Every structure is written in structure tokens, then in C-alpha cells.
Amino acid sequence: MTKANWIDVSYSQDPNKFDYQAAKQAGIQGLIIRAGYGKTQDTAAAQHIANAQKYGFMWHLYHYWYNMGGEAEWAVQNAKSLGLTANQYLLLDMEDKSLPADWNGQFAVFRKAVGGTYKVGLYCSDSPYKAKFQDSQLQQLKVARWVASYSYEPANYDIWQMSGAGSGGFGSYTGDVDRDYTKSDILSLYATTNINPVVTKPTADLQYIQPIMLQPGYDTETNIYGLGYSPDNGVHFYVTYTMFGRKYRQEDADRLWQYLRGFVSKQIASAVSLTWENIKGKPDLVLRSDLPDFDQFALKKNLPAPVDLSGYAKTDAVEAAKATAESALSNAEKAQSTADANSKALAIKADRNELPVIPTDLVHAAELDQVRVNITKAQQMANDAVALANNARTTIDTSNIHQIKKPSEYSEGFSYEVKALSDLGIDLTKYDASVQNGWIGLVKSVRVSVFNSAYVTQTVRVLGSYRPTTFIRNGSGDSWYPFELVTTW
Known part of the structure; x- marks a missing residue:
């Protein structure tokens, strides 16, 4: 089994709490430290570098890419300010969902800015790496290929990020730390200064x-x-x-x-x-004879997949709606039966001017009209109950997580969708590290129409983050107001 021999760290791993000695004892040779993101220096970069030198780790730097104007030049100057030498790598981290499609062109801009100042590397998940870059070209350019894949070993890489969230820490530090593996000396050859030729x-x-x-x-x-x-x-x-x-x-x-x-x-x-x-x-x-007959068991992987019930209502809700509908239909049938009986009785009665005495079993016209009204109401109740039963389930729209609708495009009532946070304008990097793993959210939209004007309230619950986080905003017509954070940690 492949064992990690490098790790990558940022301000998410507090250098005042991180157990560097335990990481060293676990076989970790060096650190790939985040120098900055966009045009902002990582607040823990300098201290991670100092501690790496203190505990005898090799180290390199990486920059998280936002494709801002002049960002590549800023990243080079930031690396210089942190003490990176020509014998070390400055790797570009390309993973942000807001990046334009031409990743290869953006990396070329970064590589040109770095020039001959540092060794150049590229970080990317395996799927976009295969789709957006030409592996043979990167090898020819002597780019260190840092590829992330948590469920399998990628085909082409120099550095393999083996695990991310949920990896755990080292020693007294229990937070998550990304694990990496180098199958060659590509990081150790240039990790320190004064290396012999x-x-x-x-x-x-x-x-x-x-x-x-x-x-x-x-x-x-x-x-x-x-x-x-x-x-x-x-x-x-x-x-x-x-x-x-x-x-x-x-x-x-x-x-x-x-x-x-x-x-x-x-x-x-x-x-x-x-x-x-x-x-x-x-x-x-134990002896083989002590073991059960495993032919009587099935493998978990051979079990049928569970039925997706996300689009269905619970049984008790459907049964309640069904009971309401049946009760309404029963009342309607009774009212109709009474009306039919009264109509038949009325058909065999004689005119009033032919009778010497006014019979007492005739139905007054007003009473008959009221019966008809009651029948109509009962039938409407039955129709409403059936509609309630048919709508007793709530669906969540996941068909297009990047399509953002205007307030006026929502129908009256409630709706649920799954959307990308970046498309909604929610930037989790401004908040605590415990919520930054999320990149999609469950969106609940409520539309109410008053005096020919539509008002919509939208609530977004972040999915995938360590801590539950909720944002809310209002909108009307074609305009949204900014999101507000409504939960804290």
C-alpha cells in the first residue's frame, strides 16, 4: 500500500497547534506550503516555513489561483518575500470553480511570469487534468505534475495528493491534513539550497x-x-x-x-x-471447520442499490391526504343521495292549488338550492383532497446547479434546488476554515404575491462543510438583494 511521504498545509492547519514532530515520526519528509491565494498572502505561510526549517523538513510553496489581473507576477513576488530560492518549486493550484474554461492558457501565463526564477509545478484534480492539459507537453516543459485523486492512483503524476478532508492529523493535532506521495526525488532534489551538482x-x-x-x-x-x-x-x-x-x-x-x-x-x-x-x-x-458456510451469504457489492425515494412523500402524509379525500367524497355521496331522494319525492307531488291541504313532506326551493350548494362544496373538498394527495411530495431540482433564476421566474409557493455557491455569489473563503469544504447549497425559495407584486425569500444551506452554515436573501421582480449569514460558529 502506497504511504504518504509529503503533506500540504495552509492556515487551515494552525502552525501554533500542528504537531510537526509527530508528522516527522510518521515518515513525512517535507511540506508543500500555501504561499497565498489571489493577491493575499496566507497568514500561516511564514510560520509554517520557520517550523519546517526548525524540525528539519524540506519545503516548497504553492499559490491558489483566482485568475486576477497581475496575479501571477504578485505570486512570484510573494514567494520571494517568503524566502523561496531558485532550487525550490512554486506550484500553481488550479481548482476554483469560478475559473474560465481555458486552464492551459492561464497556466501558461503563470509559467511565463515565474520564468527562470523558480521550478514550476501544477496542481489539479485528475479529471480536469486529463481534460484540460496535455501530459506529454508538461513533461517536456519539466513541470512538476501534482495530481489529486482520492479513490484511485492517477496514471500520470510526479506528486499524488492521496487524501483530503477526513484524513485526520498527526500526534496531538487532530485536524485534517492532506497527504501526498512522490514516487521520485522530484521534490527532495530541489528542496534545500546548496545542493551539489x-x-x-x-x-x-x-x-x-x-x-x-x-x-x-x-x-x-x-x-x-x-x-x-x-x-x-x-x-x-x-x-x-x-x-x-x-x-x-x-x-x-x-x-x-x-x-x-x-x-x-x-x-x-x-x-x-x-x-x-x-x-x-x-x-x-480458529479452524476452517469453525467458520460459517460463507456460500449462504451475499457480498455487499452484489446487493441491489436502494430505491431513490427523494421524490416521494412519506406514507403517513399520503394516508392522511387519502383519508381527507375519502371523507370528503363520502360526504359528497351522502349529500347527493339526499338530493336525489328529495328530487324523486318532489316529482310525485301535486301542485299546491290542487291540494286541499298543504302537504308537509315537500322540499322548499331554497332548501333544495342549499343542498346543491352543499354538494358542490363537498365535491370541491374532494377535489382539493385529491390534489393535496398528489402534491404531498416535495421534489428537489438538481438538473442544473449553475442556472440562477430571477425572483420573477419562481412559481407561487415553495421550491427546492441544489446550486453552486460560487454561482450564487457566496464566497466561503471569508469565513472559518470549518465551512470552506462546501461548494454547493440546498436552496429553498418561497414566493408570495401581494397586490400584483411578487416577493421571494431564499434560504441557502451549505452542503459538505464541517459546520452547518445558512445564508438568506430577499428579492422581487428581477432583482436580488445580497445574501446575509444567519448562522455562526
Whole structure:
């Protein structure tokens, strides 16, 4: 399993609380530190750099891109002010949802501004990287390819961001820290100043010292930098000691075997007579016969996907509406039955002027009209109840998260949508880091018409952030008023 050997940090990882020593003990070699975003310096950049040097970490810088006028030149000057040297990388972080479509052209502007001042790198998620950039071109330009992918290893990268939110911290620091992995020495080669030049073969300026002494250089087989020697006066150079520890070769094993032969033989002889009862600290195991018949079980991945019920109402709400409709229909049927009976009775009655005595079982015209009114009301109640049952479910529109409607385009009543926060004009970078992971929101819109004027109130709940966050705004006609934050942390 691939293990992270670098991390990237910003003001989201408080340098006063971050456990640098625990990160070092976990095998982290260096830090990629955010220098700034837009035209603003990261408030923790200088302290992260100082602590990296204090605890012996290698380090580089990255800049979060907003495509502002003169931003590339500002990023270079900001890196200089933080002490970045020509031997280090300044990487461009391209991930903001508001960026124009031409990412390759914007990166070219940044690369031109950096020029020969620093080593250049690019950060991007794997999907837009494959869609917007040509990998062979970036390799030809010697751009460090920093690619993010949390569920699989990308095909082309120099630095792989393996995990983001939910990664956890180190030691006493429990906040999230992005993990990265470098499969080559691309970051360590240029992480510090005063690095000796690459040595691959003898030159007039450099004479190899025979193996009685060690000298710095690059291994001719693995290209790893460290202290080593040349057994053939420069034809080959073998690194023995690196910053990661001692490097052994086959000749080392051959030389040490005479000292290990007796010990290994004794261990093999002991292992031949080894019994299960003599093994100490063995794990608590079970026999195959003790295990259940797994043929009776199904794999979770083979289970059918759950039915999407987001567009349906709850059973109790539908049953209540159904009961209301049935009650209204029952009342309507009773009223209709009474009216039919009264109509039949009226049909067999004689005219009043033909009767000597006024019968008492005739229905007065006004009473019959009232019965008809009652029937009409009962039928309307039944229709309303059926409509209520049909509308007893609430749907959420996710068809186009980037389409923003005017207040006048909403229908009367309630509606729910999912929208991108950047399209709504909500910038979470102004708020606490605990809400900055969200980039979409659940939008509830309520339209009320009064005196031929439509008024709309819109509530946005941020999805995906650590803390629940809600914004609200009003609008009328074709105009919206600005959003206001209604929850705090």
C-alpha cells in the first residue's frame, strides 16, 4: 500500500497547534506550503516555513489561483518575500470553480511570469487534468505534475495528493491534513539550497576519490543523492548513505555472510523442530471447520442499490391526504343521495292549488338550492383532497446547479434546488476554515404575491462543510438583494 511521504498545509492547519514532530515520526519528509491565494498572502505561510526549517523538513510553496489581473507576477513576488530560492518549486493550484474554461492558457501565463526564477509545478484534480492539459507537453516543459485523486492512483503524476478532508492529523493535532506521495526525488532534489551538482560521470573539474573515503553525488543506477564512492574512478558511483538511511548492495550481503552464517544456521535448525505449542505470542486463530458456510451469504457489492425515494412523500402524509379525500367524497355521496331522494319525492307531488291541504313532506326551493350548494362544496373538498394527495411530495431540482433564476421566474409557493455557491455569489473563503469544504447549497425559495407584486425569500444551506452554515436573501421582480449569514460558529 502506497504511504504518504509529503503533506500540504495552509492556515487551515494552525502552525501554533500542528504537531510537526509527530508528522516527522510518521515518515513525512517535507511540506508543500500555501504561499497565498489571489493577491493575499496566507497568514500561516511564514510560520509554517520557520517550523519546517526548525524540525528539519524540506519545503516548497504553492499559490491558489483566482485568475486576477497581475496575479501571477504578485505570486512570484510573494514567494520571494517568503524566502523561496531558485532550487525550490512554486506550484500553481488550479481548482476554483469560478475559473474560465481555458486552464492551459492561464497556466501558461503563470509559467511565463515565474520564468527562470523558480521550478514550476501544477496542481489539479485528475479529471480536469486529463481534460484540460496535455501530459506529454508538461513533461517536456519539466513541470512538476501534482495530481489529486482520492479513490484511485492517477496514471500520470510526479506528486499524488492521496487524501483530503477526513484524513485526520498527526500526534496531538487532530485536524485534517492532506497527504501526498512522490514516487521520485522530484521534490527532495530541489528542496534545500546548496545542493551539489548531479554527478553521473567524471569530468575535468571533479576527480572521484577511491572508496577509502565518501563523497556526495548521485547514484548512477538509482539516481539517489547521498554520500558514496566510486570503485572504478568515475565509471560508476554508488551511494551508501542517504537522507533516508543506509543503502545496502549485494556486495554488502556477500561481505557480511561469513559473520551471519552460523547464526542463520542455528535459527534454521531451531525452526525445523518448532511446534505450534512452542510458539509464543501467536494470534488467536480458529479452524476452517469453525467458520460459517460463507456460500449462504451475499457480498455487499452484489446487493441491489436502494430505491431513490427523494421524490416521494412519506406514507403517513399520503394516508392522511387519502383519508381527507375519502371523507370528503363520502360526504359528497351522502349529500347527493339526499338530493336525489328529495328530487324523486318532489316529482310525485301535486301542485299546491290542487291540494286541499298543504302537504308537509315537500322540499322548499331554497332548501333544495342549499343542498346543491352543499354538494358542490363537498365535491370541491374532494377535489382539493385529491390534489393535496398528489402534491404531498416535495421534489428537489438538481438538473442544473449553475442556472440562477430571477425572483420573477419562481412559481407561487415553495421550491427546492441544489446550486453552486460560487454561482450564487457566496464566497466561503471569508469565513472559518470549518465551512470552506462546501461548494454547493440546498436552496429553498418561497414566493408570495401581494397586490400584483411578487416577493421571494431564499434560504441557502451549505452542503459538505464541517459546520452547518445558512445564508438568506430577499428579492422581487428581477432583482436580488445580497445574501446575509444567519448562522455562526
